[in-house]
Amino acid sequence: MDRREVVYVVSDSVGETAEFVVKAVSTQFNGGHVDIRRNSFVQSEEDIDEIINMASENSSIIAYTIVIPSLKEYLDRQAALANIQAIDLLHPLMNAFEEKFHKEANHRSGLMRQLDDDYFRKVEAVEFAVKYDDGQDPRGMLIADVVLIGVSRTSKTPLSMYLAHKGYKVANVPLVPEVSPPDELFKIKKSKCFGLIITPDKLNAIRKERLKSLGLTSKASYASYERILEELDYAEKIMKRVGCPVINVSDKAVEETASVILDILKNERSYK
Structure with missing residues (x-):
């Protein structure tokens, strides 16, 4: 030319x-x-x-x-x-x-633009889940679509990431007896908060494997029955105080738990 x-x-x-x-x-x-x-x-x-x-x-x-x-x-x-x-x-x-x-x-x-919008919404949700993982910044709960609470090793982080890939902004907060839950937890709508519980036996086995992968002895208090029972009891009290739905994740894959949460959210929206 x-x-x-x-x-x-x-x-x-x-x-x-x-x-x-x-x-x-x-x-x-x-x-x-x-x-x-x-x-x-x-x-x-x-x-x-x-x-x-x-x-x-x-x-x-x-x-x-x-x-x-x-x-x-x-x-x-x-x-x-x-x-x-x-x-x-x-x-x-x-x-x-x-x-x-x-x-x-x-x-x-405009269908390509819709695909792009979905993609960027998922990317934003994943970034959100990383930023507000494990209670790093309690303020995230106020703007999250979903808030997950539970003791350590109840799949809060994997579940947050799975839901993020569905386009949901998720914050998760660990419940530990020695640490008071953030005030934000009691300011959010209980319908968007989900408590994750697990049987003591299952949690004991998971935590022992976690300690083994870290090269630590399974006799550490983290995996002891006494400690586990204390944590689960404390977590259930917090969940009752919040008034949120509670899901037993003992025998559920992350996908199954996510499906339960999405069904609850869907039903919640249908009643509005």
């Missing part, structure tokens, strides 16, 4: 995909000196007419990602009448998907 050319990027959504493809192609021609003009959220024939008029004034190409069939057909027709080359960046691949996988496309704009 000896001179700067114009490519109109047209989309019924944001148009990032089309612009990225055009930039990738333009780098193959004289270092990518192409004037790219993005036209986002094109929703009507009038929008297309305006783009066709602008493109007619230049030596232009139209590259588009329009999934709404009627708009695509109108753009193709008007571009042909104006002798403007219009390149469909989506439909050839969409057609291949339909033929190969025997599925029909939704033909709805």
